[in-house]
Amino acid sequence: MSRIGKKPVPVPKNVTATVEGQTVTVKGPKGQLSLTLVDDVEVKLEDGAISVKPRTDSKRARSMWGMSRSLVENLVVGTTNGFSRTLEITGVGYRAAMDGKALKLQLGYSHDVLYAIPEGINVVVPKPTEITISGIEKDKVGQVAAEIRGFRGPEPYKGKGVRYQGEYIQRKEGKKK
CATH class of the missing domain: 3.90.930.12 (Ribosomal protein L6)
Incomplete structure (x- = not known):
């Protein structure tokens, strides 16, 4: 049941x-x-x-x-009410900005990552290290958040990358001499 x-x-x-x-x-x-x-x-x-x-x-x-x-x-x-997900960006020089209808991400690569925002999804960048994704379809909001997070997921050694708000990253100890 x-x-x-x-x-x-x-x-x-x-x-x-x-x-x-x-x-x-x-x-x-x-x-x-x-x-x-x-x-x-x-x-x-x-x-x-x-x-x-x-x-x-x-x-x-x-x-x-x-x-x-x-x-x-x-x-x-x-x-x-609609649905929303918030992403946090952690790392030196890592930031996000809106570029017209696209999201421009600087994630430590040699090039900027441009992400075209799908129809029906609203993306707001209140701070350079925060992205808020909202819309009325829960699956689309989650998919867009997962795709943006997938460009540079959080890594366990320094914690750099894109993570969901409130997500805990299990940190690892580096190499010892």
């Missing part, structure tokens, strides 16, 4: 949700999102909440149950 799947997703007053077959469409103050769920789950809109239930008792249906409910919740949260 899925503990997550059992809970219905409440729909706030300023959000309109529609369910047509397996497609869930949510429209809120930040925008509109839609999602088509797998056939193994049954989705209903009742009493101001969206509930997801498995159609059968198969292993696949039960494993899709909680995930589908989480995806529906991400639609509701994304259209009301």
Whole structure:
């Protein structure tokens, strides 16, 4: 029995949700999102909440149950509040700046790294060592943050690189003579 799947997703007053077959469409103050769920789950809109239930008792249906409910919740949260990730840059000479519609990163390479920002994602650089990524789709925000972090991930010896805010890096001791 899925503990997550059992809970219905409440729909706030300023959000309109529609369910047509397996497609869930949510429209809120930040925008509109839609999602088509797998056939193994049954989705209903009742009493101001969206509930997801498995159609059968198969292993696949039960494993899709909680995930589908989480995806529906991400639609509701994304259209009301949105999602954001913050990246921190650590290292001498490492910095970020906006260059039109692209993010310009100086990460210790012989060249600057230019990252084209995808549609629907908002990137803000409040400080040269901090990047804030926001948007209404949780998976896109996380993917963009992971791609930027992938240009120079944090290394364990000096801690230099791009890391998520609050991420702990296990430090290692260097060579001894």
